[in-house]
Each structure stands twice: as structure tokens, then as C-alpha cells.
Amino acid sequence: MGEEVKLLRTWSSPFSLRVLWALKLKRIEFETIEEDLSSKSPLLLQSNPVYKKIPVLIHNGKSLCESHVILEYIDETWKQYPLLPQDPHDRAKARFWAKFGDDKVLPTIQSSFKTQGQEQEEALAAAAENLNFLEEELLGKKFFGGDKIGFVDLALGWLANFLGVVKEVTGINIVDEQRFPRLSGWLQDFSSAPVIKESFPPHDKLVTKFRILQEKFISTAAASK
Numbered sequence: 001m002g003e004e005v006k007l008l009r010t011w012s013s014p015f016s017l018r019v020l021w022a023l024k025l026k027r028i029e030f031e032t033i034e035e036d037l038s039s040k041s042p043l044l045l046q047s048n049p050v051y052k053k054i055p056v057l058i059h060n061g062k063s064l065c066e067s068h069v070i071l072e073y074i075d076e077t078w079k080q081y082p083l084l085p086q087d088p089h090d091r092a093k094a095r096f097w098a099k100f101g102d103d104k105v106l107p108t109i110q111s112s113f114k115t116q117g118q119e120q121e122e123a124l125a126a127a128a129e130n131l132n133f134l135e136e137e138l139l140g141k142k143f144f145g146g147d148k149i150g151f152v153d154l155a156l157g158w159l160a161n162f163l164g165v166v167k168e169v170t171g172i173n174i175v176d177e178q179r180f181p182r183l184s185g186w187l188q189d190f191s192s193a194p195v196i197k198e199s200f201p202p203h204d205k206l207v208t209k210f211r212i213l214q215e216k217f218i219s220t221a222a223a224s225k
Contacts, residue, residue, distance in 0.1 A: 014158030
């Protein structure tokens, strides 16, 4: 009897993509269940009663939530294609950079997308400062995981998808090739990997979604002044 692996996700969620990529890199067979977050399914509410969010991984009837936690579970459960380094110090560093991406990089880039004028300039400056740390971390490496895609690459993979959308919607190129040559190279190498490339959400559909979101953010901010 085979293992039952289900992934509850939404098409545009970068957090869901992390898990999907990990499963594909390890060649694990799984079922994808698309969730409508405006009308959450009983399965989602039952599987993640605390946060009521996606992604959720269900493995043989047992559910797991939060993308970083799920990635570590996948890596510990299926040993093929290790995502985290074997050395304890390197593993701890990988967890640090993955958390840095969510806690520092993501909020500043989101803020640059949601704002205009002086607020946007301040957000872009903060984003550039955070991206400089990633640029330095890539010194001498093709991927954050070394010569192949690993835990940190998957955690930061949303950059490869989101930055292109931000550029098209706002006209702002956050990762300039001259300023961030190593990060630009990583974005290209990561995006070109077949497992990654084939799983990206439709670009035009994402652009349409984010144009609507940006208009909403800006009109809401204007109304509050």
C-alpha cells in the first residue's frame, strides 16, 4: 500500500510553492487540492484549526502546517535529494536565512509594492539593504544550497516569481543586475531549473491579480489620509 500525500494550496501562494517544489525535487507522488480562501473547505479548517491557512501537508492522514516546518518534515521523512546540509552549523545557518527571508526581505518588498512616494522610497531602501545580505551570502556559490537547490533556495524562491510581477506592475526593478550580480544570477539559475519553471503560476494571471491588489492598497491608503 502506497503512502498518501496531499498538499492543500492556492495557485498564487508562494508559501505553497515551496512545498510543491520540495515534493517534486524528491520525486514524491502527491495530490494537489486547490483551496478557495474566501470559502475555506472543511478539510482545511480541520487540518489547520489554529491558523486556518495554506499550505497544509497531509501525510497518511496526519496534517502539518507552516511551510518551513513542512519543508523540514519532508526532508527528514524522505531522504533522497537532501534539502538541508548535514553539518549542524550549516543547517542552523540555512534556517536563519530562510527566516530572514520571511521576516525581513518579504515585508520590505511587499511594502514597496503597496506604497507610493516617500514611503515607497523608504521601503525600497530597506529592501536593498536586506538584499545586500543575500548578495553576500551567495559569494562563491551558484545556489544558497551550494551547487544545487536546497532549503534556503526554496524558502527564497518567491523572489524569482514575485520580482518580475512587481517590475511589470510598478516599473521598479528591485534586483538590478549591476547592483546585485550574484542575486541576479541566482534568480536566473533558480527560475531555469525545470522543476521550478514548470510549477510557476501563470505570469499574466499573477500580474492581473497584483494590479488589482495594488490599486486596492493605494486607494485604501488615500482614503485614510
